[in-house]
Amino acid sequence: MADKVIGIDIGGTNLRGALVDREGNILKRMKILSEADQGINKLIDNLAGFIKDISEGESVYDIGIGIPGIIDSKEGIITEAPNILNVSDYPLRSVLDKKLGSDINIVIENDANSAALGEWWMGAAKEVNSMIMITMGTGIGGGIILDDKLWTGASGMAGEIGHITIYPDGAKCNCGNYGCLESYASATAIRRMVHEGLEDESLSTSLRESTKNVEIEDIPLIVMEAASSGDEFSLSIWHQVGVAMGIGIASLVNLLNIEMIVIGGGVSNAWDLFIDRAYSEARKRAFRAPMERASIGRGSLKDDAGILGAAYLAHQGCK
Ligand SMILES: [Zn+2]
CATH class of the missing domain: 3.30.420.40 (ATPase, nucleotide binding domain)
Structure with missing residues (x-):
């Protein structure tokens, strides 16, 4: 070295x-x-x-x-x-x-x-040998560490966790597929859910004013603040994010029996608004033993x- x-x-x-x-x-x-x-x-x-x-x-x-x-x-x-x-x-x-x-x-x-690799080397997953990082940003990124090594796959493309299918007939994803995790738990997904919701003119929500003319990366924070002040529609968006994350996490836990899932990225700042739902959904779907073994935590390195x-x-x- x-x-x-x-x-x-x-x-x-x-x-x-x-x-x-x-x-x-x-x-x-x-x-x-x-x-x-x-x-x-x-x-x-x-x-x-x-x-x-x-x-x-x-x-x-x-x-x-x-x-x-x-x-x-x-x-x-x-x-x-x-x-x-x-x-x-x-x-x-x-x-x-x-x-x-x-x-x-x-x-x-x-x-x-x-x-x-950063979270595994110096951050939240420092003590474990196997982990998956899910980065909730504009899209959803993923990285897999198995037995202290980054798993990159046969052609370097492993870890595209954002594009595992959550809902077969779900919303269209940037990748061309439908119902990917990225279409339900990224900043792009949150913007879509906001837009679709606001099409119903009878819906009463503070987002109608607060999301006008804002950049995509600012939308999760606005929806987070609205949800924290009790806006029902915003709360329902974080509920959907939690369910989708839980379904995705259950598949990862069943497939790889990893010690830890680390969640980072700007969207994960709304942690308290979606993580309980994600946990309960994952527990419902994954096998009990690997689910109990896998801890879920926030990235510590930002x-x-x-x-x-x-x-x-x-x-x-x-x-
Ligand atoms: Zn996709």
Whole structure:
């Protein structure tokens, strides 16, 4: 293991990263705009500048990067990334090699997988050998750790927990399928439920005014506040989120008998409004023994989960 590595988490809006030692301590952190919506070349320029700035005065040769999308981590290729303009089968590692010099080792991984590794290495799942992380954000991300190793699957696509089917005839998902967990428990899902509810003009809810002209990522917080002040319609949305999460969790527990499920992401800030329902739904559906064995907890690292997971991979990646 190298003494220090850089862990980076690329988001649709921000590019965040840190210098991390082998014990998982963050020594220095930085955040800039990713400008991913302006295309891959802009993002690469920002990324290269970021790496130079954060490693200034340090000898750092190993970098881990978490990216939202389908990643071929063996080949260092971004296969698909809906949040980055004009990207398909993009050879990120070789492009960065050319920009930064080939003495730099770069590991890339899906951002949800990085977050799972981060929580397992330094966060809520520090004490367990098997865990699943569910990230409730604009979409739903997932990462699976089995026997202390990230399970990436035969072609690197494992852990797409957001796209397990909850309701076969349910709402359409961004992936093209119907009734995925992501269509019932993400910020996108909450926005859909709000819109559909408001189509009934007789429905009385404070959301009619408070959700006008707001960004998608702000909607869960507004629905959370409305539910906390007793708005019935908002409470019913969190009820649906809880049921869907419970159905998904039951399948995961039955399938993998993991020790822990860690839930993170912005939508999970409404924890108290959906978790009891999720528990009771999961208990109803899963086998008793694996359900009792699996603890369910909140992620403890917040935005640092992805950074630390990427740093862990960078530490592992070097001799
Ligand atoms: Zn889907």
